[in-house]
Amino acid sequence: FDPQFSEASFGFRPGRRAHDAVRKARQYVEEGYEWAVDLDIEKFFDRVNHDILMARVARKVKDKRVLTLIRRYLQAGVMINGVVMETTEGTPQGGPLSPLLANILLDELDKELEKRGHKFVRYADDCNIYVKSKRAGERVMESIRKFLRERLKLKINEQKSAVDRPWKLKFLGFSMHKAKEGRILIRLAPQTIERLKTKIREITARNKPVSITERIERLNTYLGGWMGYFALAETPSVFKDLDGWMRRRLRMCLWKQWKRVRTRYRELLALGLPERVVHEFANARKGPWRMAHGPMNRALGNAYWQSQGLTSLIERYQTLRQAW
Structure with a gap:
């Protein structure tokens, strides 16, 4: 899977890390894309649709035994106060396979953004899209909201998502600062x-x-x-x-x-x-x-x-x- 993932995807991938994602985001802002669409997917790891995810996995994995094993992993359930509760959606938080499965599912979002020619950076379920005006950002937010809902059965967290200047937003613990001479600095x-x-x-x-x-x-x-x-x-x-x-x-x-x-x-x-x-x-x-x-x-x-x-x-x- 990994070689086919987007160059804009940085989370849980070999040879890539959060610092690379932040530097890439800064590069886009330096190029004049001074508005950001900050996407927060609501309870992503808890809300992943198993059927949609398995359909994406099955595009590359043809061995039915492996597919059965992955589905069992997804449906293994969780123990709450000593009682096993069935899981019908979501991926196990902290599970070793969950980050890869998340990237497999959200690769569809990456490919859609690439097809539209957007400048974006994604780290797991944290995604920022960089545009040149607030109006463009609002249009992107609305169209991606619809895409996630219809194609991946995912919702945007409206309280945590926003269209704003990069220096007013947080990305992977960092923000940006526009210095007097126009330089874009990474700050806490x-x-x-x-x-x-x-x-x-x-x-x-x-x-x-x-x-x-x-x-x-x-x-x-x-x-x-x-x-x-x-x-x-x-x-x-x-x-x-x-x-x-x-x-x-x-x-x-x-x-x-x-x-x-x-x-x-x-x-x-x-x-x-x-x-x-x-x-x-x-x-x-x-x-x-x-x-x-x-x-x-x-x-x-x-x-x-x-x-x-x-x-x-x-x-x-x-x-x-x-x-x-």
């Missing part, structure tokens, strides 16, 4: 930043009795994998801002740990702050988040957290970008 989507912050908040929750060392270890583990994917972004200032916010979260945790005035006094003096500042700070009645700013920020800056083993996002970013 706002939703991606918020999800990262949610995870960091979870690791640095001040009500958890966890040592700073353990928090730093958890942050390093999580951020290493996260940055391995999101270093594709071309706006490093975002990572610097996130670093500052993350360090403030850690300072807040430290302040919360120094519960007594005596402890705060001792720890702040050890950090080299003037005694006058220490006295004022140790007796302050402000909340931990506010106290994590100001003099504590100066005393517990980048160098301190590096000495504690925290690897900053911007440092990870620069290392990865140099290696690419």
Whole structure:
């Protein structure tokens, strides 16, 4: 199947990855296709029609034993609270065959878009079509909605699909930014930043009795994998801002740990702050988040957290970008 798939299909294929899809999308925008039709297929993996899918598989697979096995795989059912429920549509989420079956079915969408001469990028069930005007995008959205409904028995999620500028949409965790000189930059989507912050908040929750060392270890583990994917972004200032916010979260945790005035006094003096500042700070009645700013920020800056083993996002970013 794979050699016949579209060049615009990037998901779950050998030698192709999400970064390639995002770069291709950026190329289309640079070429002047500055409107995007963002297609979100409603509950795709749950709604795949078995008969339509098997008909597409049978075009290439002639061995009836293999076809029977694939259909049994699709109809194996799921276990909910110990009870096996029959599955009459959809492909098993997480199943090793499901990504290939998804590409087989959606290859029909790819071929239709190619036939119409559209510029598009698809990664599994996430598809963006690039056009030159909003009106053209609305026409494409309507015709593809009809195609999916009539040919593949699939529905578009109207709440999550849109026709808009690429810099207002999210694609595979990224968005785009049109710089002043006209260059198109890949940036983190706002939703991606918020999800990262949610995870960091979870690791640095001040009500958890966890040592700073353990928090730093958890942050390093999580951020290493996260940055391995999101270093594709071309706006490093975002990572610097996130670093500052993350360090403030850690300072807040430290302040919360120094519960007594005596402890705060001792720890702040050890950090080299003037005694006058220490006295004022140790007796302050402000909340931990506010106290994590100001003099504590100066005393517990980048160098301190590096000495504690925290690897900053911007440092990870620069290392990865140099290696690419």
